[in-house]
Amino acid sequence: MEKEFLDENFNNFFEVNKQRFESKLLDQAVNVRDKINDILRVGDIDLINNAHKLIYYVIDGEKQDELQAFAKQEGIAWATHSLTLYFKLEWVQAIRRTLWSFIQEYTKATQKLTIDTIFDLEKLLNNRIDHFLNVFFINYSTYKDALISAQREVVENLSVPIIPITPNMCILPLIGSVDSFRTTILEEKVLIEIGRLHIQTLIIDLSGVAEMETEIIDKLMKMISGTSMMGCQSIITGLRPVVVRQMVKLGITFEKETKTYGTLQHALNEYFIK
Known part of the structure; x- marks a missing residue:
């Protein structure tokens, strides 16, 4: 099992600053924030709620199966509704940057994380986010290709x-x-x-x-x-x-x-x- 570096105190810190996290996230995702309502309407996908869910799965080492299932679900949903991949990539990268800004705040306030620990944490969390993206894109591509092929069969045969x-x-x-x-x-x-x-x-x-x-x-x-x-x-x-x-x-x-x-x-x- 991977070593964990963020304790329950960080979870509490994150929960207390939940609204501020959302505000910073929207500042980071400049091209996506105006599309949030459209994506919700078209695909029934709540980007804000899903951002919190992704953070929860990323920082909890025992939720990696849920992280992979969530990535697969999202890939299928975005492919089904032909949503723009650029928006998804920008949104996840904005989540990544915002998460690290909060980890920086937490580290300054508590002085709990050493330099070595921060480097280890960076590798751990970024690997999990990258894994989410990989699973998302694989399932998006696989489902999209299957859907296009299937729709072509419907039309032709x-x-x-x-x-x-x-x-x-x-x-x-x-x-x-x-x-x-x-x-x-x-x-x-x-x-x-x-x-x-x-x-x-x-x-x-x-x-x-x-x-x-x-x-x-x-x-x-x-x-x-x-x-x-x-x-x-x-x-x-x-x-x-x-x-x-x-x-x-x-x-x-x-x-x-x-x-x-x-x-x-x-x-x-x-x-x-x-």
Whole structure:
């Protein structure tokens, strides 16, 4: 286990100065601060809250598995919503600089860290932040490439973009028009892929589907029922209000085993962090 240099007193110092940290962070991230609300609206990604989460995982040596899971979740979320990578890089580097300014303040105030300790601490914390970035970019690139390839198959071959994210969990992002012919192919391909890949959890993201006819909703429900019969749990994310209203009007409800989340980000957070 890596040696830790920051004690509980630093955590208390950081918590007391939480608001000042946010202010300094926004001063550092000059190009991102005006995009914070846009990123929250488009991708349901709270940059301020995630900055605190990253700091927490970086300074706690026992949270490295959570740090890696968080980086993977973020990479998938940014790729899903095609958010600009430059903003992510600037934001993380601003977090790094702001964290070190607070460590400097803490060191001056307490005189607890020696020069040698500070050098060791610099290597430790920066390695963790760099690891976060590496995992983020790898998952962003992997998921983005898979999503682009899958979307191309949908357009060209009306195929089903089932994208593995773990050995037993996959995402099915439905984008654009969903007609009767496509839902028939969806049902066939989904059931085949569940058996072939031994999928235990399938996240069906409908945020890219603006509306569905009654017949299509009925076929989608049958597909979800079929996945359950094969021992695969379905998770539905991104249902549009117009689709929900149609389902309520028709008296359609999901099976009790089927979970729903407002956004793909919520589902990823539930399964990768908690």
